[in-house]
Amino acid sequence: MRGAGGRLRGTGGGEGWRQDTPRRLRYAFYVHPFRRDHAPRPSRRWLLAVPFALIAAVTVVDVLVPPEVHLGPFLIAAPAVTASFAGPRTTALVGAVAVVAQTVVALARTSVTDLNHTYQIVALVLISVIATFFAHLRERDEKRMARLRSIAHAAQSVVLPPLPERAGPLRIASVYLAAEEEAQVGGDLFAAARTASGTRLLIGDARGKGLDAISEASLVLGAFRVTARREPGLRELVGRLEAGVGPAERARGAAADGVDEAFVTALVLDVPDHEPVVRLVNCGHPPPLLIGRGRVTPLEGTGTGPPLGLSDVLAADVTVETFPFAAGDVLLLHTDGVTEARDRSRAFYPLTERLAAWAAAAAQDDPAALLERLRADLLTYAGGRLGDDAALVAVRRATAGTGRPVPPPAPSG
Known part of the structure; x- marks a missing residue:
């Protein structure tokens, strides 16, 4: 159902962790890479x-x-x-x-x-x-x-390979934009895995930068790849991710600076093949944006939980939210490196407004075309350089007759 401000509210219960939580932890601190086109230098x-x-x-x-x-x-x-x-x-x-x-x-x-x-x-x-x-x-x-x-390119191909372009009735595209010119992979992450009944998606952002962030991202991706097809529900899947990530994150954070603040924000989604809905669990991550029927709607539920690695610090039940996701709709998943990009006047990038202006075209475009347009606009807005890594995943549910079912492949990340 729809809440105030045109935001979709999920069917999950609970007031959620986000209501009384500081923004620093709510969205945390949050390179393929469309960020840089590593073409050969022109002859000198x-x-x-x-x-x-x-x-x-x-x-x-x-x-x-x-x-x-x-x-x-x-x-x-x-x-x-x-x-x-x-x-x-x-x-x-x-x-x-x-x-x-x-x-x-x-x-x-x-x-x-x-x-x-x-x-x-x-x-x-x-x-x-x-x-x-x-x-x-x-x-x-x-x-x-x-x-x-x-070496960075080889590491990216192992740690963060491109998502499959097709997964059942879904069409998927992904973009990784690196803030550092020398790096092609960082703490932002995404993955996808097919199940018997649908597709599960993950997008996240590990706290920090450099090798520590890459290590944390790899830990989450590894846990997702192992458990995404085994667990029957999102609640159990997130529990497995927390169980695998939490102890290691706390140990790494304490060893690094004596402060137990190592965490990963994440958004875990389950898209059934034969139901026009998307189910998700939000672990302190920016909400996804639903593009459909000529408008853009943030999928903000009532049960946003703490980031992975902080469940013991900020105890909260895992809430599964359900939102409509009909044929022809597009889901945009992103990290806050997108919304926190600034122009010369230090104004933040207006992601929702930009997508609203393209909503009609986005319904017709394939996800890759949408992300290419968004990538170019974002880099132009930020003067060609981002202050933080950014990840984008666009998922479009194909309309009837536009796609053919595929057998569940091995999890890809």
């Missing part, structure tokens, strides 16, 4: 024209101007500029050409043994050597960063 060979043109111009002008005018020191800029984009060999070559040019100027004007030209040549040689050394360091760091990106 054309940039070599800049130092060589500079050398030629300085040489010609220095020979033609009166003797009291000395332009030779400007040749230092050639190897210095080259070191910013080229390798050590190219930088050394440009430096050598600059030294030859300085020698030509000296011979044309006086002599190489003239102290003024001698000092200029010596200084140019020293600067060229230093620039070549820094070009070597930069190239070494770039190769190291490329290896790290390759």
Whole structure:
């Protein structure tokens, strides 16, 4: 049924944990990656024209101007500029050409043994050597960063593989947007698993950043993959997730900073194949958005519980909410890296308003097209860089005759 403000209320009971809980824990603190398109860098060979043109111009002008005018020191800029984009060999070559040019100027004007030209040549040689050394360091760091990106990509494919495009009557698309340019995987997570009667979905956000967040996300994903098909109901599934995650999270949090605050927000959903509903358990996560009938509705129930890992701290019963999810409707699951993205004026990204403007088109688009539009708009809004990792999952229930049932595959994450 529908509550105030146009928000759908679930059929689950209980006032829920969220009512009296601070926002910090309610939504916690919350890269594939559509975040970065890791395309090869455009060729920089054309940039070599800049130092060589500079050398030629300085040489010609220095020979033609009166003797009291000395332009030779400007040749230092050639190897210095080259070191910013080229390798050590190219930088050394440009430096050598600059030294030859300085020698030509000296011979044309006086002599190489003239102290003024001698000092200029010596200084140019020293600067060229230093620039070549820094070009070597930069190239070494770039190769190291490329290896790290390759490792991150491999880790992502293992920890967070793409969701299946089809699961029974559902069409699914996922996006991972990394806040850090060097990383492709972090604490945000999603997974899907087929059961005998439908599809179960998980989206979550592990507290913290870096390796700790990746470790926590892997723990939740592993527990979900093991238990998603075994447990008969969402209440039991969430209980298994808490049992597997809670002790490890508390131990890690206490060991890290002495404060028992390690937790993972999560949203666990069950979408039956033959019922036009979605059942969900919200563990301190932003509510999903239902796009259908030309409007966008947050699925906020009355029984939002604490994040995984905090059930002992904030005791609450697990409440299963039920919402309508008809053929043609789209569910958008997201982490708060989306809604907390800011523009230059520090205003938050208006996700619901953006989706409302696209509601009519979203009903016709496939989930991948919707997420691509949302990804592009989000990055444009945030100036191309997010302050936090963000994950998005779009699920569309196919209309009659648009999809064919598939046998339950192994859980995918």
